[in-house]
Amino acid sequence: MRRANVVSGVVLAVFGIAMLFAIIPWQIEPGPQGMMSPRLVPGMMMAFVTVLAALLVINNLRAEPDLEGDVSPISRGELLALIRIGAIFALSVALFSWVSPLAAGAVVVAGSLLVLGERRPWMILGMPVLLLLALWFLFYKVLGTAIV
Amino acid sequence: MDHLIAGFADVLIPTTLFWIAVGVTLGYVLGALPGLGKATGVAVSIPLTFYLQPVAALGLLIGIAKGSAAGSAVSAILLNTPGEPSSAPTALDGYPLARQGKAQKALKMGLYASVLGDFFSTLILIGLAAPLARYALLIGPVELCAILLFSLTFIGGLSGKSLIKGLIAAAFGVFFATVGIETETFVPRLTFGMLELDDGIALVPMAIGMLAVAEMIIQAGNVRELDTEAEKISDGATRDDRIVTASEWRRCLPVIARGTLIGSVVGILPGLGASVGSFLSYGATRRASKTPEKYGTGMIEGVAAAESADNAVVPSSLIPLFALGIPGSVIAAILIAAFILHGLTPGPLMFRQQPKLVAAVYASMICASGILLMVGYFGQNIFARIIKVPLRLIIPGVLLLCCVGAYMETSNVFSIYVMLFFAVIGFFTRKLDFSFVTFLIGFVIGPNIELTFRQSLQLLNHDAANLAKHPIAIVFILATIVTIGWIGRANTRKAASVRRQRRVRAGGQDNMQIQKGG
Known part of the structure; x- marks a missing residue:
């Protein structure tokens, strides 16, 4: 530190x-x-x-140097997660501007699933659909408002 | 009292009760999942409340805060992984109880202690906030500026390990609050020509980025370790292992009363936080016990002490917010945005201007305590299963909700940029221990500090000698100086003691190596 x-x-x-x-x-x-x-x-x-x-x-x-060595407070895994999730957000924002908000949302979910080690195709395809449907139901049906 | 009855009339309708129950349930789940705390839950949920009635919206958010404070005990007891740092002392005795087959007993005691601590702390809030606010109305801009500076220094000094880093975070918070068009001269400040920044940086995308997205990135970096922590807990064979017996109630009630008192006092003092409350209460209970050596092996009193104090902090931390307009915790800082959004500006004037809405908030807080008991009691088995869902399946959903929440604040993609910018800042502030809590509180009270500072300069006629006419301000300025000196010295002593311990440990290891070599 x-x-x-x-x-x-x-x-x-x-x-x-x-x-x-x-x-x-x-x-x-x-x-x-x-x-x-x-x-x-x-x-x-x-x-x-x-x-x-x-x-x-x-x-x-x-201050005296640490006897146990100066360990970095940020682990390699955390730094990689920052870069990978940052890249997913960058892609998602680009898709939001050029394709559609739906595609952007799907990329956030599917991309982060992939980054986190999920490899089951049905999960990578199914979860974005399920979450986006849930959001649509919550905002458009329950709360009666549009998101975009 | 009349207002409170009217408040209950507003709250005791099916729609409002439904949204409070949704908030409590959501909060309980978020609290139970390691890494997803109440701050994340409230920050992400604020945009969902845009379309609700004010009472229902505030009830939902208060429900999330209360539910997550109680829910964090579930993972502490079942997985030995506290949902929030404040539940760490719960794990000390809760996890051994679970391993002894008494998980249900520990979960029930955790719930009862949480509800009791939360309920009585809510009563303290109701009893104290309005009288304190009456005194606050007598305070002028010079005094208020000094009080705000004192609060920020106090929070900066106590919320992290380093006073210097805490103060840097506070200064950055105030600095970012100055972005946008200055209200007196109408000069744009640090907008870089972006019209979206003219109104300043929006709190909701910033809070979502700093709290939720940054936390998710850190969790994503440690996802494997967290996912392997789930362990199978078996239930006890006898009924007594699954319930809280009468003798345990007799032993735990005084402990809960002490925990509630400690938690409430800690909550009132800005910056201390729920972790300080739960550790203090656990320590006090252990010291007061005739068998302190048994703590850590599965004492039900340990669970009661930690959980009652942890939950008592949430309502009482709203006392400085309601009475003075100063957020004492990160939850209070985020709730300010929601309160203002729904027509309630926290501060001493709200008791005069919006007495009915304040009463409705109080009533919804009391109802949330009752709903918390029901949701926790009947949903305990379900929540115990939810926490075993791997984190890698939860993070994507939270990230999507963060984007939707940030976007809805302004219906502009710029909010997403703000969220991402502060997510990166939040990541580094957390990892480098720069206290994001102080940053956010500095950001929230920044405009007030600047306004009162301007007014003070005019009132004092730019002459420091005129401060002599404001004794309260002098007291708080002196308190700020003393706080800096006191916390600075305490930190130096702590660092010296850690160095001594390390040297002793290193010396011990050297001796062992010499002996082995010999």
Whole structure:
């Protein structure tokens, strides 16, 4: 965790500085004279984040290294799940825009079943149909409203 | 009292009771499934309530929160895998009881303790919130700004392992709340030219992303381990193994009373959370016992202590929300969106402006306690089977519901982008221990902090010396400083003690190796 803290602290400190000196001045106008600047609170928060991130880095650099080794808090499986499910969502959003919301929904269910290790064809085909039918029944019949 | 009777009249109709029962059942199932907590359930369900009457909608959400707090005991007892961290102490004695063939006894005691803790904590909420709100109305913007800062610091310090990380999460929460058109100068802030961001970032897609999608991704990364944890539990041969006997009731009632009190107090204090309540109650019961060494081997009092406190936290955590408008827990933060959506703005004024709706919320909370008892009692065997469904078949359905829920907030695909963006942030905040709870609470109270800060600057005439005219604000500013110092020191001591223990352990291992070598 020590190394993860140092890396995240550096990333956050750089992010805070970039926000303070580049993004906030670029994205927020100074505001009319005599009124509190709209930049004030976002700027204060980023200054706060930068200082705390620097403290996080310093504290962890000064701390003794773990005797049992510096184990990453994120496992390989979790990182893979993030990438794979992220890819499914990307595909689903593309299908939502270019094909239909129904196809997007089916891809979310079937894709995540595949990612999670499900290989039975009847389950991969049947579950999206069942879930989409259940949603249709809940919203269009029970609640009497359209989703899309 | 008249309002409360009118509230019951609104709630005791078949449609409202039906939706409360749906909420409790759904919550019970979500709570029972490891990894799917009340926050996920409530966040995903808010969009489903768009088309319900306000009382039914709020009843449904309250039902989910209450049901999942009770349901998390099922997997703790049967699988030794708590549905939520707050049920971890339940597993300490509940799982050994299940292995002794007394699963039904443990499940029943867990349910009864949950219902009693929840019911009496609801009464405390009803009794305390309105009087506290009367005092809150006397508070001005300067005092409110100081109270909000204190709450955020307190939550940031206690909800994670590191004070620095908690404060960073809180600052990010307030920062993201500033996105959108600024209300005083009408200057767009950090919208990057996207019109969808003019109204700011919507809470529901953000909460769904941070809580539900991020959690599902983490569960997906550990799905094999979770799916292999299901074990067969056999039922006991005698009737006494399946019921709670009169002598057990006599032993457990004082334990439940203590657990309810501890849970209610913990709930009122912002940021402590249900886990602190259930562990404190379990520890207190063990210390008070004549046979503390038997705890962890299947003591029914252990289940009663943990579950009563765990469930008492949910209603009492609404006290700061109702009295001051400050969400003390992540559930309260998410419920704010639902309350506002259905015409009830949490805060001291709601008792004056919407007394009937407040009374209906109270009545639905009391009814939810009764329904929880019925659903839990009659559905126990079914829920015990549901938790054995592999997680890989549950995650896809939850992900689909997340997409539908986020989309329905604005009927725009942009909400899905917001959900995905915050899912990634939620994933890293969880894994790197940056307290997503503090982030969400910071986001929810961010606009209020900024508004009261502006008003304070004007009232104080930009001169800090004028603070002397606001003693309550000074008290809370000092409390904030003391809290930072106190939590910072406690964290440093804890870290030093962990290092010492590791050194001792490492020294012990070295000695063993030397002895083996010799």
